[in-house]
Amino acid sequence: MKKLYLIGLTLLFSASAASNTFYNYDISGYGIINDSDGHVNLRKLPDLKSKIIDKIDNGTLVYCYNEGGRVDDFCYSQTKKGLGYIHTSRILVLEDKFKYKALSSLHVLYNKKNKIYIRYNENNYTSICINDRLNCISQEKIKNIKNININSHVAYFDKKSGNIYLTASNGTDGNTHNIVWTIKPDNSITQWVYTFDF
Incomplete structure (x- = not known):
């Protein structure tokens, strides 16, 4: 009886754990x-037997292309290590x-x-600062970023982890230039820039 109870709890936990992953989102x-x-x-094809391109550590931000990129329980994924397929149950949805x-x-x-x-002049950044307006993304990281749609910013x-993720793009249908800034609790800031043709 105890064994059945533990199995039931495990299944319930697994179901609830998957509820905020891309497994249940299209x-x-x-x-x-x-x-x-x-x-x-990170696999070459949407198959558990497919060649492994690389390993992506827990806590890493990725982009899941479900619409037009999902095959069964895999989504075509953009990562800092390149494009490939990741099982949707292993990607927690950023909802906040x-x-x-x-x-x-x-x-x-x-x-x-x-x-x-986010301060800007026409469609170019002049500054991006967090909280006290003194903790800012360096000018080196924003001075050459042009044609970003200022209205495209989304933050999560x-x-x-306590991380803040700020995203922006200059996309058109099927071709987007994307930027992601990761702001960690220690105030360190990293930048990820990628282009995707779908």
Whole structure:
């Protein structure tokens, strides 16, 4: 009886754990790798027997192309290590979006704890700062970024890591230039730029 109870609890936990993964979503979007092995396999084809291109560590941000890219339980995934297929049950959906308001030459994205200030001139950045307006993304990282749609910014908060992810694009249908900034709790900021032709 105890064994059946434990099996039932395990199945219930597995079902609830998968509920916020791309396994149950048909939308495209950013997600965080979450696998009991500590990493997930990036595969060449949507098949568990397919060649492994690379291993993607837990906590890594990836983009899941479900619409037009999903095959069975795999989604075509954009990662810093390249494109490939990842099982959808291993990607947690980023759902905690910041709210947004636009002012003259300034956009603010905010949640209960954080604010992101994006200043621009026409369609070029002048500054991107977090919270106190002193912790800013360096000018080196934003000065050559042109033609980004200033209205395309979306920010997410990952409660587990405490990371903020700020995204933007200059996309048209089928061809997008994307930027992701990761702001960690220690205020370090990294930038990921990628182009995708679908």
